[in-house]
Amino acid sequence: MTDPKAMNLRFPDPAQRAAIAAAAKAAGVSMQEYILSAAYDRATAVERRFLEGFQKSMARSGAAFAAEPSSVDADAEQRAAEQQARRELEGQDRGHAA
Numbered sequence: 033m034t035d036p037k038a039m040n041l042r043f044p045d046p047a048q049r050a051a052i053a054a055a056a057k058a059a060g061v062s063m064q065e066y067i068l069s070a071a072y073d074r075a076t077a078v079e080r081r082f083l084e085g086f087q088k089s090m091a092r093s094g095a096a097f098a099a100e101p102s103s104v105d106a107d108a109e110q111r112a113a114e115q116q117a118r119r120e121l122e123g124q125d126r127g128h129a130a
Contacts, residue, residue, distance in 0.1 A: 041067070 041063055043049035056066035 041049075043052070052066065053063055056063045059066055061069070
């Protein structure tokens with residue numbers, strides 16, 4: 033019976049298997065460890081590229097919001113105008129309800 037935890041290391045291309053076996057031997061690790069390590073390195077490289085792109089996107093977004101602070105944070109004058117407009121609308125609503 034085969035070990036269920038063992039990795040299937042069959043390669044359709046004998047040259048590919050030989051190249052991986054030689055690289056693993058040169059690294060001083062088993063073929064399984066070499067392949068898993070290479071897969072992990074590739075996955076983390078993809079993750080790093082994604083995170084770098086995400087950080088650049090966040091920086092661009094932050095710069096866009098910083099360029100127009102009044103559209104995000106209303107100043108006192110704008111807040112007062114909004115409150116006045118709200119009071120006027122509420123007054124109109126009460127007038128229609130009566």
